[in-house]
Amino acid sequence: MRLVSLNANEIVRAAAHWIDRGVRLDTRTFAAELGISRSTLFRRAGNREDLMGDALWYLGNGTMDHAIRVFEKENGDAVRSATGELRCLAVMRQYRSDIAGNQGFRRLLAEEPTVAIRVLTDPRGRVQPRVMAAHVNLLGRDVEAGGFVPAVSLESLCYAIVRLGEAFLYSDVLASRAPDLDAASTLLAALVEGHVPASERTAGL
Secondary structure (H helix, E strand, C coil), X not given: CCCCCCCHHHHHHHHHHHHHCCCXXXXXXXXXXXXXXXXHHHHHHCCHHHHHHHHHHHHHHHHHHHHHHHHHHHHCCCCECCCCCEHHHHHHHHHHHHHHCCHHHHHHHHHCHHHXXXXXXXXXXXXXXXXXXXXXXXXXXXXXXXCCCCCCCHHHHHHHHHHHHHHHHCHHHHCCCCCCHHHHHHHHHHHHHCCCCHHHCCCCC
């Protein structure tokens, strides 16, 4: 039993741990485990979908940070990898792969598809605006480093990237087809660079 001094951030981290382990986020059971009432949970973290959104963002942000570290460990501060792949594209590819491979996340999509998609893709929700901002920052680094020149504003480009990424990452729920991450990487590379880089051409569509 936890102490009632838990703050909102601690509650979100605990919820993220539940989702990561594939445990359904039942607010009654969750509050009981934390040692607080459901009303206290609501006051500190919002309703169930608010809490789920914050927890999913916490997991997604950690996944993005990990993808950046993976690239930097292999390539340092370079804006392209040894194979010529643009840094932001490599990071996004790793990010999507890690999310798709998270069994807790996949279980949430399988067991609560309607709620999960609503929370993940609501343009006014707790997840998509933050994901959009993270992508603007990610691509902005490469623009500043001279990696590429966007054909449209970063905000417009990242909007297209995030929505296209969602279409492929959640395609099993949205379109009853298996996620094709290679196709997503190929299309996103073309979207960012204006053509399909040589390193992506073998992925196919």
